Amino acid sequence: xxxxxxxxxxxxxxxxxxxxxxxxxxxxxxxxxxxxxxxxxxxxxxxxxxxxxxxxxxxxxxxxxxxxxxxxxxxxxxxxxxxxxxxxxxxxxxxxxxxxxxxxxxxxxxxxxx
Amino acid sequence: xxxxxxxxxxxxxxxxxxxxxxxxxxxxxxxxxxxxxxxxxxxxxxxxxxxxxxxxxxxxxxxxxxxxxxxxxxxxxxxxxxxxxxxxxxxxxxxxxxxxxxxxxxxxxxxxxx
Numbered sequence: 001x002x003x004x005x006x007x008x009x010x011x012x013x014x015x016x017x018x019x020x021x022x023x024x025x026x027x028x029x030x031x032x033x034x035x036x037x038x039x040x041x042x043x044x045x046x047x048x049x050x051x052x053x054x055x056x057x058x059x060x061x062x063x064x065x066x067x068x069x070x071x072x073x074x075x076x077x078x079x080x081x082x083x084x085x086x087x088x089x090x091x092x093x094x095x096x097x098x099x100x101x102x103x104x105x106x107x108x109x110x111x112x113x114x
Numbered sequence: 115x116x117x118x119x120x121x122x123x124x125x126x127x128x129x130x131x132x133x134x135x136x137x138x139x140x141x142x143x144x145x146x147x148x149x150x151x152x153x154x155x156x157x158x159x160x161x162x163x164x165x166x167x168x169x170x171x172x173x174x175x176x177x178x179x180x181x182x183x184x185x186x187x188x189x190x191x192x193x194x195x196x197x198x199x200x201x202x203x204x205x206x207x208x209x210x211x212x213x214x215x216x217x218x219x220x221x222x223x224x225x226x227x228x
Contacts, residue, residue: 004156004226006159035216042204045219087224093217100210101170102217 004094006105013082014113020067021077021108034075039107040088042058046051046066048090053077053097078097079110117141119221120205127195128228135190135223137205143172146188147217148180151202164210195227207224 002008004025013019025034032113036048051068063083065074079086091104118139137146148218150162162170163182177199179191188205202224206217 033215037219043222043224044135045206045217046203047216047218050216095215099162100162101159102147102206102207102208103159104149106156108153 003104004092004105006090006108008108010107010109010111012027012111012113013079015084016081018078018080019082021079021090021092022073023077023105024092025047025075025092025103026093027072028053028097029096033095033097035068035095035102036064036066036075037091037093037104038086038088039091040085042101045091049077070099074086082112084112084114087108116204118207118218118220120203120223122223123221124224124226126226127192129195129197131195132191132193134192135203135205135222135225137188137190137220139186139205139207139218141207141218143209143218144185145208146182146185147206147208148188148190149204151204151205151222153201157204161190192225195225197227199215200225201225203217 011038029083032053034051037045038048039045050066065078089107091107095102119135129220144165146163152156160174166182177194180207181189202222204222205220
């Protein structure tokens with residue numbers, strides 16, 4: 001079974017600064033998707049960014065970008081110009097290309113200090 | 115608002131009760147999921163339905179019984195639960211295949227078993 005590991009249970013960042021959240025995964029597949037989800041206190045899981053494994057270019061969504069290292073099976077999330085509203089639990093997730101089984105990491109709790 | 119609605123938002127039930135959780139989506143998705151989110155544990159995938167057919171059951175105890183009458187609705191019937199079943203239950207939906215395969219989540223049902 002594929003596993004997703006987030007080695008940082010908690011992280012903190014100063015407002016306006018940059019923070020990187022780590023994620024590694026284990027798979028024998030070559031085609032898959034990777035995701036970062038955000039879960040604020042409201043509990044709603046919201047998609048932050050998505051990466052298709054066949055794409056070499058790292059995905060970017062405004063202040064959010066990823067560093068996808070396929071050979072190393074690493075998928076880190078960088079948040080630039082951190083805002084107070086970025087405070088939340090962040091989950092890394094993996095899904096095979098033709099399989100609905102989406103696996104999540106244990107999450108990283110991000111605190112943003114004003 | 116992600117387009118996935120779960121009811122109720124909160125539920126307290128005794129171990130001998132029978133209750134049901136409801137999930138509804140009108141996003142045109144054909145896959146629906148139940149996840150269990152316990153404190154300090156990764157999201158656990160419980161059930162997956164594709165086109166109303168159950169395709170995944172991750173060794174979930176029989177006291178949890180899913181039902182998917184159509185592609186837009188998903189239920190989780192609960193009976194004779196245990197206190198350790200207290201958790202946040204999240205419903206999600208997605209397209210089965212294709213580029214946009216990210217899951218959209220509801221706000222969850224916070225279940226407390228007493």
